[in-house]
Amino acid sequence: MIEIQNVHKSFGHLEVLKGIDLTVEKGEVVTVIGGSGSGKSTLLTCINGLEPIDSGKILVDGVEVHAKSTNLNKLRQKIGIVFQQWNAFPHLTVLENVTLAPRKVLGMGKAEAEAIAEKQLKHVGLGDKLSTYPSRLSGGQQQRMAIARALAMSPDYMLFDEVTSALDPQLVGEVLETLKMLAEEGMTMICVTHEMAFARDVSNRVAYFHKGIMAEIGAPEQLFGDPQHPETKKFLASVR
Amino acid sequence: MIEIQNVHKSFGHLEVLKGIDLTVEKGEVVTVIGGSGSGKSTLLTCINGLEPIDSGKILVDGVEVHAKSTNLNKLRQKIGIVFQQWNAFPHLTVLENVTLAPRKVLGMGKAEAEAIAEKQLKHVGLGDKLSTYPSRLSGGQQQRMAIARALAMSPDYMLFDEVTSALDPQLVGEVLETLKMLAEEGMTMICVTHEMAFARDVSNRVAYFHKGIMAEIGAPEQLFGDPQHPETKKFLASVR
Amino acid sequence: AQADKLDDIIASGTLRCAVVLDFPPMGMRDANNEPVGFDVDYCNDLAAALGVSAEIVETPFPERIPALMSGRVDVGVASTSDTLERAKTVGFTIPYFAFEMAVTANDGAGIASYEGMKGHTVGAVAGTYEAIALEKQVQEWGEGEFRPYQTQADVFLALSQGQLDATVSTSTVAMANVKTGNFPGISVVGKAPFDTDYVALFTSRNEYGLINYLNLFVNQQIRTDRYAELYEKWVGGELPDLTVPNAYR
Amino acid sequence: MFGYTFQWNQALARLPKMLDGAVVTMEVAVLSMLIGIAFAILLTLLRLSGSRPLRAIATGWVEIARNTPALFQIYMAHFGVASFGIHFSPFVSLLIGITFNNAGYLAENFRGALKAIPDTQTRAGRSLGMSQLQAFRYIILPQMLRISFLPMTNQMVWAVLMTSLGVTVGMNSDLYGVTQDLNALTFRTFELFAIAGVIFYIITKAITLSARLIAARLFRY
C-alpha cells in the first residue's frame, strides 16, 4: 500500500505539490492525468525518494520514504519506475540492461539473473532481442525493455511516467498492451498518461492534477462521464 | 522560357533523371509531384546549374545553362530558388539576409538594396521583422524570408522545392498563400510540392515524376481527375 | 676563388660565438644578466684579432653543435671536448683550455672520494665529456644511477636539493659554484681520475682557413700571456699545460 | 648539392638503442594515461561533489594543468617539489608531470561528456535501487568514457609527445633522451633526430590506428 499524506514540495520558489493526499491499495491501478507542469512527474519521483519533500509523509508498505533511517536503495527495489524517455542504458545489451540491477544490487549470480531477465523480456515480447543494443530498438521496444528491467527486480509497485508520450503513434499501442497485461496480472500501478482510452479501460481510479493539487479523483466512468471540478471539465474538453 | 530537353543525370551508378523533357512558358506555373527519390529536387538544381548534367540541354531564355561559356552567377540572378530548409543565413538579420546578394552580386548601394528588401519583406508579410535574426523566426517566417530574398534579385523565374514540407502544419498555410500571391502576379514558377490542393488550385500544369521519368503531365483537372499512367493513379491514391 | 667562412666573418663585421652561459666561470651572467666569463673574454679577444665585433650566442650544452650546424654561430667557444667521434662531424682547433675533473658531493651523502660515489645517484651535464665518462663508470660499477641534466645549473640545483648525491664536473666549475654560496650543503671532495679534458674551439669541419686562423690565435694567446691573464682573472691558481707530452699536437 | 654529407649508417647503427628508448617512451605514456584517467575520474567526481574545498582543489588542478606549459609542470614535478624535500627520480618526475597534465585535460573532457549524458540515466539507475556510486560506476562512467574516447586518444598522442620533455629533469632512457645522448657522442644531429622523428610518427600513428580498432570492438552500440 502506498499512502501519500498531505505532501508539499517546492523547487525554489515554485510550489509544485500543494498538499497531495492519495492512497493506493494493493492491486489497484491509479491513473494520473493533468496539464503540463501540474506536478505529476514530481509526485512519482517523490514516491520512490528520488526527490525530497518539504512536508507531509509518503508511506510504502508502512515505511516512511523520506525518514532519515530508511534505506532508500532497499526501498526502491520494490518500486519499479519507467520514465518518458532515456530509460535504456545505451552501452549495455538488452539482456545486460535487465541483469545489471539484479546482479549488482541484489547480488544475484549471472546465470540466475539471466534466467529472470530472459523470462521478463519474453513477457514483454522481447525474447528475440537479448543481445541487441538499445540503439537498434524502436522507441516502443526500448520502453518495454525498461518495463522488463523494472520487473526483473520483482517490484511490488510500478510507477509509469508518460511512457508512451515520446513515441511515434504506431508504437504507442504495443507499450500500452504491455501495461494492460501487467494490470491484469494484478500489479499495483500508478500511471501518469495522456492516453485517455487507456485510463478509462485499465484503471480502477483516475486522478486529475491541476497546478499542484489533486483536483479530482474517482472511478473512470465517473471522472470521464461526469467530472465535478470545472478544471477537469476544461481539461477533458481540450484533449478530446 | 525554360526548356528542358532530354536531360539525363546520374549520381555515381544511380541514374536519377532518365531523359526529362519539359518546357515552361513565361507566366506559367508548373507543379511537380512524385514519390521520394524520383528526382524532383535534382531537376531543380540542374535548372539553375547547381548540379551538372550528363547529357541533354537546359535552356533558360535561350541560354544553355551547362555550356562552358555561360556565366552561371549571372544566370542564377534571374532564377530564384527556395529549398525545403536551412535557407536562412543565421548570422545575418532578416534585412541583411535579403540585402546581401543585391549588394554584393548586383553591386547595389546600401540604401537602394534596403529599399528593395523592405518592399519584398513587406510583400511576404515580414515588414516588422527587419532587424530580427532568423533563429527568432518561425519556420514559416523563415521560408517567407527566403522567398523575399530570392525576389529581391528581381528574378524572372522562381523554383520552389517542397518549401512547406519541413513546417508544422499550422505554418504551411501562410507560405502557400505567399506562393499563390506570386502566381497571381504572373511569376513563372516551378513548384515541387506535396500539397495536392495547392497543385490543383494554383498551377497551369502538373507533372508527375516517377523514378527519374516524367511519367505524366497535364492540366490539374486532367491529371487529378483522370490520370492516364498507372503509377500516377497509384500515387494519387496513396496521398489521398 | 670562393669566399670562405673566414672571409665571410671579416666581411660581415661580426663574429658570432656559441658560448655556454651556465658554466661558471667559463660562461655565466652578471647581475645585469649580461654574459661574462673566460669564454666570453676569449671570444671578444678573437673578434678583436679579426677586427670585427663579437656577438655572444647563448647555447646550452646539447645545443652547441646544432647552433653551429644551422649557421647561427661561426665559432664555438664553449668548453667543448675534442673527441674523435665528434671530430667526424665538426672541425676542432688545438686545445685552448684543459679541465681537471672534480667530484662534488652533497654533505649528507657521506661521499669522500671518487670511489665513494659507487652505488649512489650521480649526475652531470648531458653531452659533456664528464657525463659520458661518468655514465660509463656507473655502468661499470653496476650499481647506483646516472642522471644527465640539461644545464650545469640544474646539476648543482639537484645536488644541493639532495636529488643527486654527487657530481663530476670540471674543477673550475665546481670551485666557482661552491664559492657562490648559492648551493648550501655541498663541497668538493676530490679529483676524478679521468683523463685531462682538453677543450677546443670548433667550427665547420671543412673551414680549413678558419681552423688554421683559430689554431694560430690559440697559440698567440699563450705566447702573449693573455691566456695566463684570463686564467688568473677567472680561475686562479696553477695554469694548466695545454700540450701533451711526447706528442706534436 | 648540399654542403652537408649525410651519414645515415652512423645513425642507423644506433637504431636498437633508440628503439629501446621508444619502449621507455611508450611505458611512460601508457602509465601516465592509465593513472591520468583514474585521477581525471576522481577530479570529475570531486568537481561534482558538494564540498567547496574539494571542488576548489579539483578546479585548481584542472586550470593549472590547462593553462601552464607542460614543460613547466614537469620541471616543477622535479625541481619544484624538491624544494620541499620531496625527491622523485627523473622517470617518476616525468611520469608525474605528464600524468598531472593528462588528468587536467581529461577531467575537462569528462565534464563535457557528462553534460551529454541525460539526467534520467542516473535516475533510472537509482530507481533500480543502485547507490549513487553504483549508478556512476555501472551507468555513467562507461558512457562517459565512450564519449571521451576520441579526446582520450588525442591525449595519449600528446602524452607520447610530452615524453620528449623528460630531458629537462634528467631523463635519458626515453626516445628523446637517448637521441640527445647519441647526439652528444656523435654530433650527427640531423640524422639522429630525423630517425627519432620517424619513430615518434610511427608510434602516434599506431596509437590512432589501434584506438580506432579498440573503439570498433569496444563500442558496438
Added chain:
Amino acid sequence: MFDTALTTADLMFLAKGAGMTILVTAISVAIGTALGIAFGVIRVQFGAALTAPLTFVLDIFRSVPLLIQLVLANAFLGMVLKLQLSGFFVACMVLSLYTSAYCAEIVRGGIDAVPATTRRAARSLGMSWGQDMRYIVMPLATRVALPSWIGLALGVMKDSALVYVVQVTELLKSTQILITRLQEPLFLLMIGGAFYFLISFPLARFGGYLEKRWSND
C-alpha cells in the same frame, strides 16, 4: 614570505622574456592561422583523395614532438641548406607550420559544420564561390571554430616554451637563466608559471564563454 635577491632589473629581464613569448606566439598564430585557413579550405574544396599529400605533411606536424621539429628544422635549414637564419625566424617558422596543421583541422570542422543547403542558397542567389566563402561560410564557420582556435592559440603560447632550443630566450628560458644565477627555483618558477596562467586563463575562459553562448542558437 619570500626573501629574494630578485632585482627590478631581473624583473625587467623576465618581462623581456615574456615579451618574446608573446611576440613569437603572435607571429606564429597569425601566420599559422592564415596558412591553416588556406589548407583547411583546400582540403574541403578538393576532397580527401586529392589533398592526401597535404594531409600527410600536416599530420607530421601533429605527430612528432615540437622539440624534434625545432631541432630538425634548425639543423636542416642551417646544415643542409646552409641558410643563414636567426633562431627567432626558425622558431616562428616551425611554430607557424605547427599552428597551421592544427588550425587546418579546426577550419575544416568549421566549414563542414555549415549546412550544404545554406551554401546552395548563397550560390543560387548568384554569389560566386569567393562571395559564398567570404559572406556566408567564413562567418558561420568562425562561430564553430573560434573556441577551438582560442584553445589552439593558447596551446601555441605554452608550446613556445620549447623554442629555447633554437636560442630564443623566451619566458621560461629567462626564468631558468635567473634560476641559474639566483638559485631560487621554486619562487622563480612560480613567477613564470603565474605569468603563463595570467595570460592563458582569462582567454581560455572567454573561449568557454563563447562556446556556451554560440552553442545555444
